[in-house]
Amino acid sequence: MRASEVDKRELVARRVAQELRDGYTVNLGIGMPTLVANYIPAGTEVIFQSENGMLGMGPFPLEGEEDADLVNAGKETVSEIPGSSYFSSSDSFAMIRGGHVDLTVLGGLQADEKGNLANWAIPGRMLKGMGGAMDLVSGAKRVIIAMEHTSKDGKPKIMRKCTLPLTGVGVVDLVVTELAVIEVTPQGLVLREIAEDVTPEAVQKVTEARLRVAPDLKKIAL
Amino acid sequence: MDKTVANADLAVRRIHDGASIMMGGFGICGIPENLIAAVHRAGTKNLTVISNNAGTADFGIGFLLQAKQVHKMVASYVGENKLFEQLVLSGEIELELNPQGTLAERIRAGGAGIPAFYTPTGYGTMIAEGKETREFGGRMYVLEKALRADFAFVKAWKGDRWGNLMYRKTARNYNPVMATAADYVIAEVEELVELGGIPSDQVHTPGVYVNAIFQGAHYERRIEKRTVRRRVRV
Numbered sequence A: 001m002r003a004s005e006v007d008k009r010e011l012v013a014r015r016v017a018q019e020l021r022d023g024y025t026v027n028l029g030i031g032m033p034t035l036v037a038n039y040i041p042a043g044t045e046v047i048f049q050s051e052n053g054m055l056g057m058g059p060f061p062l063e064g065e066e067d068a069d070l071v072n073a074g075k076e077t078v079s080e081i082p083g084s085s086y087f088s089s090s091d092s093f094a095m096i097r098g099g100h101v102d103l104t105v106l107g108g109l110q111a112d113e114k115g116n117l118a119n120w121a122i123p124g125r126m127l128k129g130m131g132g133a134m135d136l137v138s139g140a141k142r143v144i145i146a147m148e149h150t151s152k153d154g155k156p157k158i159m160r161k162c163t164l165p166l167t168g169v170g171v172v173d174l175v176v177t178e179l180a181v182i183e184v185t186p187q188g189l190v191l192r193e194i195a196e197d198v199t200p201e202a203v204q205k206v207t208e209a210r211l212r213v214a215p216d217l218k219k220i221a222l
Numbered sequence B: 001m002d003k004t005v006a007n008a009d010l011a012v013r014r015i016h017d018g019a020s021i022m023m024g025g026f027g028i029c030g031i032p033e034n035l036i037a038a039v040h041r042a043g044t045k046n047l048t049v050i051s052n053n054a055g056t057a058d059f060g061i062g063f064l065l066q067a068k069q070v071h072k073m074v075a076s077y078v079g080e081n082k083l084f085e086q087l088v089l090s091g092e093i094e095l096e097l098n099p100q101g102t103l104a105e106r107i108r109a110g111g112a113g114i115p116a117f118y119t120p121t122g123y124g125t126m127i128a129e130g131k132e133t134r135e136f137g138g139r140m141y142v143l144e145k146a147l148r149a150d151f152a153f154v155k156a157w158k159g160d161r162w163g164n165l166m167y168r169k170t171a172r173n174y175n176p177v178m179a180t181a182a183d184y185v186i187a188e189v190e191e192l193v194e195l196g197g198i199p200s201d202q203v204h205t206p207g208v209y210v211n212a213i214f215q216g217a218h219y220e221r222r223i224e225k226r227t228v229r230r231r232v233r234v
Helices: A003-017 A032-039 A089-097 A133-139 A200-205 B033-042 B061-066 B082-089 B100-112
Strands: A025-028 A047-050 A054-057 A080-086 A103-106 A110-112 A142-146 A174-176 A180-185 A188-194 A211-219 B020-023 B047-050 B070-075 B094-097 B116-119 B133-136 B139-145 B149-159 B182-192 B212-215
Touching (some): A003 A032, A003 A142, A003 A174, A032 A103, A032 A142, A089 A133, A180 A211, A188 A200, A200 A211, B020 B033, B033 B061, B061 B070, B100 B139
Parallel strands (some): A025 A103, A103 A142, A188 A211, B020 B047, B020 B149, B047 B070, B070 B094, B149 B182, B182 B212
Antiparallel strands (some): A047 A054, A054 A080, A174 A180, A180 A188, B116 B139, B133 B139
């Protein structure tokens, strides 16, 4: 991974972390969203839910303390903390579907101006499965998509209408990229914040959907 | 009452070609590894396997895939298994993908006498194609059907001769719900204890659901992705 990609991912994770609130129960998706856990604001206590059946997920274990019975939804070894609890997959998704998770942060292939999300399938490639993503986007109270603003070959990912198979319809609340923070509203996408070194015009240029610039547009402050 | 059987090979004897089997586990965490190995040894064919994942290429359900014993797989994510991918692309194996929560709830419904249920998950996606949809309170839902199997393989930490089970950490995952949704449920445990060895308040799966139980001969405790923090010397 190139240094600039690492920077992008870190930038996105740090900005998303600002959306965490004290007392939130949060489910972080695999990949870039996982990094959000590294930037919890001081004085904010959040509880991480892992959909394979754990609340109060701790950090990676210390070397030598890995436990084959204790993994996160990415199958990585994790640790428990005081207050942790375990439950079955059906309880876990009852919790998710039932609206008990305050926030989920997921990666995205495409998001569009209606708040639709595509993040699990690319036509022509074998379908590997959606895992828990469809349940998370339909059940969590708030859905934030953390992704790079464009695809690796420079194509827009924030679309008028998703062209890839959908994960959920009208489910996205906020999209955070290395260039911008974009809110999904009933009137379409609103550009709330932009990165230090870009203009709204530059962001629009790499975005297929039309962005309305918020009257109080801010720079992303980390 | 004594539901114990001597070993995995005896436990899987009644499984016939073409059977459907639920297998607990998430990735390779909490999988019934002794039962899977026994089915591999028995060479039972044409199986339908219902499990969240398809194992890795060289562990768990991967053994059964390698030996071409599986005809159909019902799962939510199969990304960590190259062999599986080849089998699907070559048409040798049929794959039915379910959203993870829908899969868990279909199984829960199957065990609880509920034939179908409405869920918001997957509405407007390809998962909902051909399925009934309905509005409740201004929101759209998809009708999903319950899922049951001929057999369920369940892995627990401790168990007793009545079939009471207790799981450990995230190795619980699909095991308790699958224990409720099959005609014949086989539990393998790391430790077979006396009645009362699991405090009654801590029984996760009451014995009523379990038909046969045995202590696994060996647990490899394999880890799919080892991630650690470095120790800092003070």
